[in-house]
Amino acid sequence: MDLGNQTSVTEFILLGITNIPQLQIFLFITFLLFYLFNLLGNLSIVTVVITDQRLHxxxxxxxxNLSFLDFFFSSSIVPKMLSGLLMEDKRISFHSCIAQLHVYHFLGSTQTLLLTSMSYDRYVAICNPLRYHVLMAKSVCIQLASSSWVTGYVYSLSHTILTSKLPFCKLNKISHFFCDIKPLLKLACANTHLNESVLSIFTGFVALSTVLLIVISYVFIGTHLLNIRSSQGRRKAFSTCTSHLTVVLLYYGTAISTYLRPATDDSLEQDRLSAILVTVITPALNPLIYSLRNKEVKRSLKKVFLGDQVLKRTQV
Structure with missing residues (x-):
């Protein structure tokens, strides 16, 4: 995209989360620990999924795929946020700002679609176990994952193009710790009604349609579980869904509350808190949520990082 003549502003200033020095140090240490846990957890899950044949x-x-997304999704935001908490220089170039916006919404929307695919996988596994390997064949899995990535990219590209075409004349202080659509629209020196409408319509359609598909999947799953007479069987079947449901509630609740509200000063303040949850905390918690409730993942992690002999001794 040619952005050269679209704006007189060549760089933005990210105001960040707070300007209180003591609080900045505390937040830096806290968020750094979450980020390191995110890197360790998600890269570990990607590693065991690739190396352990039983997890194929x-x-x-x-x-x-979800762990891979979490790693890069958080990495597109958190390092710049951490540097802003320690350094006086909070500038980001116009092109870097637009690139950050694009990557954030590309990976974020892809996560949304991937979580929907995972709900379909759980539906097939519980309600149609005998046809599972047919309905969830390798080609189907690749199509579900690739369609999530492609759709997420197209969704993000539409917002990126519309935002990059806006003129930014004088105001360049972004009331956020990264470049997002709503804070940038507040700085534009032009009518942003089209951008706001596209944001509400596109985000509303993606969010509500995927939520509806997830709800439908779990309605069928719930109906099927009611027909299982054994309480132990019900618990075993539903245990495979609780991790997914937890992540869905964390992610969707934050995303919907952020992008389907009008951009007011109060809402932008709340958006910063929501963004911390979705970019810092949730990606770090996802590996913990999935590994703690999944015996196969825990066994594979022990095998990869402790070795076969240690694993055998712990099982004796």
Whole structure:
């Protein structure tokens, strides 16, 4: 995209989370620990999904994609945020700002679509177990994952192009710790009604349609579980869904509340808190949520990082 003549502003200033020095140091240490845990957890899950043959199944293929997304999604935001908490220089170039916006929404929307694919996988596994390997064949898994990536890219590209075409004349202080659509629209010296409408319509359609598909999947799953007479069987079947449901509630609740509200000063303040949850905390918690409730993942992690002999001794 040629952005050269679209604006007189060549760089933005990210105001960040706070300007209180003591609080900045505390937040830096806290967020750095979350980020390191995110890197360790998600890269570990990607590693075991690739290396352990027993995890070469549709569920873990999708989980590996989710962990891969979490790693890069957080990495597109957190390093710049951490540097802003320690350094006086909070500038970001116009082109870097637009690139950050694009990557953030590309990976974020892809996560949304991937979580929907994972709900379909759980539906097939519980409601149609005998046809699972047919309905979730390797080609189907690849199509589900690739369609999530492609759709996420197209979704993000539409917002990126519309935002990059806006003129930014004098105001360049972004009331956020990264470049997002709503804070940038507040700085534009032009009518942003089209951008706001596209944001609401596109985000509303993606969010509500995927939520609806997830709800439908779990309605069928819930109906099927009610027909299982054994309480132990119900618990075992539903245990495979609780991790996914937890992540869905964390991610969707934050995303919908952020992008389907009008951009007011109060809402932008709340958006910063929501963004911390979705970019810092949730990606770090996802590996913990999935590994703690999944015996196969825990066994594979022990095998990769402790070795076969240690694993055998712990099982004796």
């Amino acid at each position: 199944t549709p569920m873990y293929f999708l989980l590996g």
